[in-house]
Amino acid sequence: xxxxxxxxxxxxxxxxxxxxxxxxxxxxxxxxxxxxxxxxxxxxxxxxxxxxxxxxxxxxxxxxxxxxxxxxxxxxxxxxxxxxxxxxxxxxxxxxxxxxxxxxxxxxxxxxxxxxxxxxxxxxxxxxxxxxxxxxxxxxxxxxxxxxxxxxxxxxxxxxxxxxxxxxxxxxxxxxxxxxxxxxxxxxxxxxxxxxxxxxxxxxxxxxxxxxxxxxxxxxxxxxxxxxxxxxxxxxxxxxxxxxxxxxxxxxxxxxxxxxxxxxxxxxxxxxxxxxxxxxxxxxxxxxxxx
Ligand code: SAM
Numbered sequence: 089x090x091x092x093x094x095x096x097x098x099x100x101x102x103x104x105x106x107x108x109x110x111x112x113x114x115x116x117x118x119x120x121x122x123x124x125x126x127x128x129x130x131x132x133x134x135x136x137x138x139x140x141x142x143x144x145x146x147x148x149x150x151x152x153x154x155x156x157x158x159x160x161x162x163x164x165x166x167x168x169x170x171x172x173x174x175x176x177x178x179x180x181x182x183x184x185x186x187x188x189x190x191x192x193x194x195x196x197x198x199x200x201x202x203x204x205x206x207x208x209x210x211x212x213x214x215x216x217x218x219x220x221x222x223x224x225x226x227x228x229x230x231x232x233x234x235x236x237x238x239x240x241x242x243x244x245x246x247x248x249x250x251x252x253x254x255x256x257x258x259x260x261x262x263x264x265x266x267x268x269x270x271x272x273x274x275x276x277x278x279x280x281x282x283x284x285x286x287x288x289x290x291x292x293x294x295x296x297x298x299x300x301x302x303x304x305x306x307x308x309x310x311x312x313x314x315x316x317x318x319x320x321x322x323x324x325x326x327x328x329x330x331x332x333x334x335x336x337x338x339x340x341x342x343x344x345x346x347x348x349x350x351x352x353x354x355x356x357x358x359x360x361x362x363x364x365x366x367x368x369x370x371x372x373x374x375x376x377x378x379x
Contacts, residue, residue, distance in 0.1 A: 092156050092181040094149050096120045099281050102147050106173050110282055114167060115214030118146050121279035125153035131272050131290060132210045132236040134159060141206035141232070143194045143221055144214050146170055148177045151187065154210060160186035162202045166193050194221045199228050209235035215286070218243055219259045226266040226293070227305075235293040236272060244271055244289030251356045258316045262309060264357040267293035299357055303364035308357075311364045315352030323355075324348035331367065340366045 094102065099120040103110070110116035119125055128150060134140065138159055145151040145163035147170065154161050155178060165171040171191035178187050192201055195217060199205060209225055209232050218239040226232060239247070242255070248269045249256040263269050272290040277283050301308060314330035315323060323346065324338050331337035341348040343366040346359055355363075 091122070093122045093125055093152050094118075094120060094147060094177075095122065096281065099147055099149070102173075102177065103281075106147075106169050108147070108167075108169055113216070115144070115216050115218075116146060116167075117212075117215075117280040117282060117284045119149040119212060119279055120281050122153075124275060124279045125150055127273075128210065128212075128236065128238065128290065129153045129157050129159075131292070132208065133234065133292075134208055134210070138208050139204070139206040141202065141209045141211075141225065141229070143197075143209065143211040143225065145174055145189075146212075148174050150210065150212055151178060152181060155182050155185040155187060160188075162188045162190060162206055164190045164192050164194050164197065164202065166191070195224060197221075197224055197228055202229075205229050205231040207231050207233050209237065211235075212238040215240045215243070215284075219247070222247075222293075223259075223262055223266075226263075226295075233295045235267070236290060237293075238275060238288055238290055241274065241287035241289040244291045247291050247293075252354050256353050257319070258312055261312045261316075261355075261357050261360060263293065265298050265305065265308065265361075267295050269293050299361040301361035301365040303361065303368045307368060308361050308364040311367070312352075312360050315355070315360070319352055321351070322349045323352055326352060327363075340370060343370065 099118050140154050140159045140161050142151055142161055142163045145165050151161055151163055171189050174189050178185055190201055213221055222237055246255045246257055246259045247263050248271045249260045270292050272292040275288040315326050318326040323341055324334050327337035328334040331340050338348045344362040
């Protein structure tokens with residue numbers, strides 16, 4: 089049963105009326121399957137009446153699903169035509185629903201754009217910018233306690249990958265800084281219009297405290313970037329540029345309790361945090377604590 093939700097016919101006629109031609113650049117693939125939408129809302133594990141942030145509401149498929157379940161929604165959409173039409177679409181189907189539309193680029197989202205802050209993120213993210221958009225939201229909205237996002241299946245695997253896995257990389261470690269991450273199901277291509285040429289998957293993130301370290305988040309992320317820029321090399325070699333020399337890298341690695349011959353793909357986020365902490369301690373000792 090579709091009810092207030094948008095089915096295939098409604099999606100097509102809405103897009104036609106708004107003269108929306110879905111673009112790949114903005115990752116515009118719209119959901120038109122009520123069962124999938126309700127499944128996403130259920131899987132999100134939201135508290136009753138919890139305020140939800142949706143990034144990229146598009147024509148409003150998931151927005152209506154969230155509102156139908158009684159959640160106030162703040163929706164951030166970059167496309168002016170879609171952002172401009174969302175209020176009317178929702179008003180016609182769910183009068184009185186608590187929706188706030190913010191026309192903005194989620195890549196440069198700030199807490200001020202969407203105050204008061206939602207506590208959950210539920211989104212079918214634009215696929216080409218899914219990771220930076222997700223990391224940005226986790227960074228600038230510390231009140232987000234949970235996220236359920238739909239992304240390209242390969243990206244879902246990467247986000248949820250544990251250390252040592254073939255697909256473990258920068259997105260896995262940076263996501264792990266903020267949250268425990270797990271795959272939460274697959275989504276078939278047939279539930280989108282237009283049908284995408286990639287598979288999709290759900291990822292659930294549950295906020296937790298970042299690992300203890302004397303370094304800042306930026307410093308930890310810098311060593312993660314450096315380690316994976318040359319992921320086939322040992323950390324001693326891969327971190328030579330970051331530390332100043334291979335010998336300095338080895339010294340920092342040993343101080344952090346990490347084998348200099350290991351590769352970055354075997355380290356968890358806590359080890360990267362220790363490395364950045366050891367580097368900072370070393371720098372502070374050299375400059376007499378002035379840095
Ligand atoms: N949530 C809708 C659905 O499931 O049918 C649409 C999802 S579609 C995959 C991605 C949406 O994100 C599009 O509406 C697109 O215009 C929007 N978008 C793309 N880049 C964006 C950005 N940087 N900031 C905010 N929204 C963006």
